Amino acid sequence: MARPFRQQADAEILDHASALFAQHGFAQTSLKAVADAVGLSKAGLLHHFPNKEALYAAAHEVAREQGRRVLDRLAALPPGRERDLRALDLLTDIALDRPGLVALAFRAVTAPDAEPALDAEDMFVSEIFAVDTAVTAVDSTAADPPERVVRVIGALSALAVLTLAANQHGEKTAWRPLIIATCADALGHGRPSSAGSP
Template sequence: MARPFRQQADEEILDRAAALFAQHGFAQTTLKSVADAVGLSKAGLLHHFPNKEALYEAAHEVAREQGKRVLDRLAALPPGPERDVRALDLLTDIALDRPGLVALAFRAVTAPDAEPALAAEDMFVSSIFGVDLGEGSDARPERLVRVIGALSALAVLTLAANHRGEKTTWRPLIVATCTAALGHGRAAPLTSPQDQVEA
């Protein structure tokens, strides 16, 4: 019966560690800072993950798995507005549940020169939105800027929603904002259910 608790604890550790790795990079993130973030001693953290490298790789592996799931769910949709909106729906749900993992996955976009050895996440972002984010890419500048803008907005807004405890209320607003950033207009009205007046 302790197994589900262990898995939940590992998921929380990975998400908090991913957020720290995304913010500070591998070299500047310490086991102590991760342990402090999850309320464990350093020794307690080492019962879950044997070292910082294992923690870092596990966080990236979970981010890659999430990216693969999103790509699998988008496989039937051709490039275009419908695929973009569906991708934003899926990414928003993940980001609201696991903000650290999304921040780590988006690091390929927000800090591409930071740790180029782990560019698998860049591939997923490129595949999801059909745009090459690499240096020297021939992507249309407008599409590139819109994708980076939408992902940046997604990351910041989902972090803010988590911090404020407004995940449910903010979700449709986040998707609509990111959809507009991609140039597709609004996917949903930019009002929350609480803002709407009944007739």
């Protein structure tokens, strides 16, 4: 009986820690801040994760696992509108369930120089949208047009912020189709006809 509770507690800790890491970065996020966010003492938090490095590594691993699942579900779709909309659908559901993990995963795109170098596995967002988001908009030799890079980063930023807000307001169901529509607009696809369907 204790095992499912432990897994649920670990998932909650990882989500809160991920949100703090995404917002403040690794160096500026203290174990006390994470413990306070989940209602534990620092000693209680250390019972779940032995140190900040282990917590950070676990958060990134869960984000990678979610990214791999999304990529697996998109594998049959070629790059384009249909793939983008399906990706938004999948990512929105994950973000509404675990907004901190998604914010941390998107940090690799929205603030790539803020943390130590990331593994290729941490860049799954670029694969999902078939774009090299590490390229700056002023790089004229970029393989991807700057407009596409800007649109993907804009959509991901909107997704992270809006799903956090939906969770804070307790409006996940009502906000879901609006979040997807906003992100689809950011990508230049207009409103998807099935934004409300899971």
